[in-house]
Amino acid sequence: MAVAQRSGRERVPPHPDIETIGLQQVLEALVDPVRRGIVGELYASGRDMKCGTFDLPVSKSTATHHFHVLREAGLIRQYYVGTSRMNTLRRDEIEAAFPGLLRALLSPPAQG
């Protein structure tokens, strides 16, 4: 039904085009260790993950804020499956816009 479809679309939050995102905004998102941890879990898992499945040392409302910042910085896409909000790392788009950035920031540190 039309109403149900519109309602479904409205639950999907807006996502910026990656072309509108600058390195400054991406770095401001990723300088936060909790946000870098979220992106790191998505990067390492290679699959979409529900918000509730991340191991985060913050409250649920703070986590929601962090997901919002990551979405606004073009790093993740969010969508619903039933009542669960899923998160996708925009890996290929980020790699095209900022080559090597995810690997440099998210790979395990080199051993001394």
Next chain:
Amino acid sequence: MAVAQRSGRERVPPHPDIETIGLQQVLEALVDPVRRGIVGELYASGRDMKCGTFDLPVSKSTATHHFHVLREAGLIRQYYVGTSRMNTLRRDEIEAAFPGLLRALLSPPAQG
């Protein structure tokens, strides 16, 4: 003379071992666009540069603070030539500790 030598050494500011620096500290240094600009000029020039030769949109005292943060984060070495404070990018050390980081953060953005 011993006194002159000690005096000379005291003018050289302390530099941390790169092994003691974490990615978090490096990112906090480089998230600032003025500091990223300083490191970017050193990276692009491939040579040591005097503090006064950088094209920075901040006061001299603010610039001195930014150089201090970069030195403390293990990104630059500083030394004196006469009364000029010179800056060296610790390029090889950073590359060994954080592979690909400088290239990812300092290369010109990819064209869309």
